[in-house]
Amino acid sequence: MSHSPSAALPVGHYAYDDVDRTFLKQRVAQFKDQVERRLSGALTEEEFKPLRLMNGLYLQLHAYMLRVAIPYGVLDAKQMRVLAHIARTYDRDYGHFTTRQNIQFNWIRLEDTPEILNVLADTDMHAIQTSGNCIRNVTADQFAGAAADEVLDPRVYAEILRQWSTLHPEFTFLPRKFKIAISGSQQDRVAARFHDIGLIAREGENGRPVFEVFVGGGLGRTPIIGVRLRDDLPEEDLIAYLEAVLRVYNAHGRRDNIYKARIKILVQALGTEEFLNQVNAEFAAMDRARYRLPEATVEAIRARFGAPDFAPVGNAAEKLAAQRKADRAFDAWVHTNTHPHKQPGYCSVTVSCKPAGGIPGDVTSAQMDLLADLAERYSFGELRITHLQNVVLGHLRQDALYDVWQALEKNGLGEANVGFITDIVACPGLDYCALANARSIPIAQKLSSRFANADLQREIGPLRLNISGCINACGHHHAGHIGILGVDKRGEEAFQITLGGSAGDGDASIGQILGSAMSEDETVDAIARIIDTYLSRRTAGERFIETCRRLGTAPFKDAAYATA
């Protein structure tokens, strides 16, 4: 294939060219050689560990774990089938979708890894930059290119940032890892204020977008809400401005202390004002022409994303309305699991990977194949992984929804719970993770079973429940309306509850710790009492998070620690 992409572009994802492919294959060959040298003893474990981490391979509790990058969360049906193939052939028939829109395989053998990376590279996938102190996989909102409220397609800009950051000589050795997220609509669907840099697009003048820029947010050990540096950054200055931010970080970030190395600590240490001054000084002094992002470049990248060719939908909307009327369960699913599309007669569907009592984000190879089939048949062959560990089919005709729902239902993917209390986000925790204090999955399963009743969930309404097995906060517990954090009490597992966190739209907040840690079963009961308190004290139409903010933590704390 030549440098120019073919006429029929894959919908929704960037068309790689020979240069990209050659690079991937070289990286695989290089890693194969490193693995051989490790096995022969030519490389020690200390020498080899950073090399395997650069290729997304971690040693976990029971085996190696491979983290495969899914740039801006978008993949095509063929790639999904390759992931299914890897799960079936090299793992134990499943994979785990993560809050970083990646997939993790938990039972990988070092010996097989070069071959797996080769198989991934054959469909333009890899595990590069999922680890290490570099700019990580840029995340984009899951309704990119589809949402009715979209200002721009964030994947185009995520791709521009990927190209800018990949192998950027200055930024491969940052003080610490660096995460960027971009939302294509004014509604923040990416938790922009909890990223090192978060971008939110807005309509500018002359039909070109402008960006709100948030810097220094993060979860982990020290949760901090990002500060707004700009609210009107023109598109053409996007790269220059981020370059300026990174230069300030690169120059002053703490390399001496891993816990203080993230940009969030620098922003706090310097103060927003001083940090902003330094960024502005850097920005003013730099060669802006060199970093200018011309409209033509944006359009050239956009042209390499295939766009769906929407067919006329006829009476799709009426057909859907009739089907909803006839089937109450289907109606409930449409209500919770669909999102308005910019194209009349279409919608986006969020497929819940959170079955009642199940493991959040785990998907079997058969389910992956089904998702690939559905994407191919109904959604232009394209899929997205969300940061809430679900899967999105972006562009479905409204009159196809019933068939899609039935197929999902039959295969354990039909749960009508998106945004509800059982749509739990959980990290792998102590069942897999070498860093964990406590298991995240069993408590998630107990809560999911406890609240499985569909009417009860609907009654409770929108609620984010997030679970992390340790302070690294991979399950984003601080950002959950209810958060659960696993702690270690003299070698036994225990859990702290946080309340009132939110990653949401314009109202980001960090959850407050309610009190001392409890056992798994005590925690499940405490959460049930917190929910009862909410249901009895809420005003009409008040969401859980709003009641928390109005009442403060006290009544919930009383409920949580009340002994029956």
Added chain:
Amino acid sequence: MDRRNSRRDAEGTSVITANRLLDGRIVWLAADGQWATLIEDAKLYPNSAVEEALKACNARAQEEALVGIYGVQVTQTASGPLPVTSRERIRAAGPSVHPDFTPDWHAPHPAPYA
């Protein structure tokens, strides 16, 4: 990693564990000097002798293709050694959320890439 797992009382008993370099799987040092996949086969050391034994294991780590060797305190039960921490109990038994994935679970032979 050793930080949390080297919680050893002066009086207690420990076993020695590692991960295999090739496939990452957990193994336990057995009385015959081989590395076993089941903790039941692990050799018991009085805690006073663990550090010495670890030193010897570490010296052979490359040759035996092992990484992350450390000692795990256990209590002795009818069914064999039981680690004192939940972390090590999970390592010994496999992930609690997949009861079928016991340490002696065997992978089906990898199919060639179609």
